[in-house]
């Protein structure tokens with residue numbers, strides 16, 4: 001089965017045909033072949049990918065990535081604890097919103113979306129608010145593509161002996177890091193991001209001691225991180241409630257393909273090449289990235305909407321879709337724009353084809369909305 005288009009979106013993303021084919025079998029959730037062979041293998045592999053240290057364990061959780069964030073916040077933050085959220089985008093804001101829903105005291109450090117968090121501000125808050133026990137931060141803030149300095153943020157939080165929760169949803173598997181070296185307590189990601197699986201579950205890789213401390217604290221039955229972990233630990237990978245078997249089997253295949261590709265470092269290089277080619281090509285076509293280059297991640301890039309009156313995002317989107325590429329609208333509050341992801345089963349040749357599709361889309365648009373010959377004759381007009 002061929003796809004109609006490739007997804008230049010940061011999850012779900014384009015997967016390999018072998019990942020999709022892995023879903024064609026039904027699996028028994030009682031059977032060792034599934035629990036030990038697939039689930040336990042996934043849990044061990046995830047820990048190995050996340051750290052060389054051995055005091056970490058992995059928990060898989062049904063639902064989209066947000067369910068895993070909610071399970072973590074709702075289980076890790078105790079009844080008398082308080083959370084500090086470093087928030088410079090939609091996903092940081094979502095963590096604060098989760099805390100709000102769960103009636104968890106929360107200091108929402110809301111920061112501009114297009115600059116790195118000011119660590120002196122975080123320091124001042126930690127110094128003046130001793131009741132804060134947990135710090136949560138997003139690694140790659142998919143809103144803009146900004147890569148937050150999780151090493152510095154974790155080090156600062158640890159200087160105050162705080163528990164650190166990192167939403168590495170869109171970066172884990174695509175950017176090398178050792179969460180044990182960084183001393184992160186809980187790291188959250190999901191199946192349909194850089195591991196290149198299909199949607200359906202998320203996962204938490206956490207210190208075993210930190211997981212044990214979650215016992216009895218969950219504010220939700222199905223999102224009880226400790227009970228999910230305990231069930232998987234005691235029953236060789238058994239999920240508490242119906243597991244998304246097809247998705248899990250596809251994820252197992254995706255992990256094998258990550259290994260075949262050469263691991264996270266090699267995948268990071270591919271994503272990095274994709275992103276560099278994309279930004280250079282887009283600049284050549286007259287588009288302007290939202291962030292300065294040193295803030296870019298190899299995951300997703302935001303671009304300003306061209307100010308030219310002929311530019312219409314919906315039309316642009318449709319013209320690209322017709323040519324086999326799907327992009328993302330922008331999410332930044334103060335600027336109109338769009339985002340282009342370059343993770344997933346995407347290779348430099350796809351970026352080349354995409355850039356040429358953009359030329360066609362713009363050209364088509366120009367030809368129909370403006371008849372000045374100067375525009376028609378120019379193959380790479382600047383907006």
Ligand SMILES: *Cc1c(COP(=O)(O)O)cnc(C)c1O
Pocket residue numbers: 010011064065066067091138140141142167168169170190
């Ligand atoms: C994708 C993503 C999530 C989770 O989103 P879902 O739609 O629930 O899967 C959370 N945080 C970040 C940074 C993400 O990129």
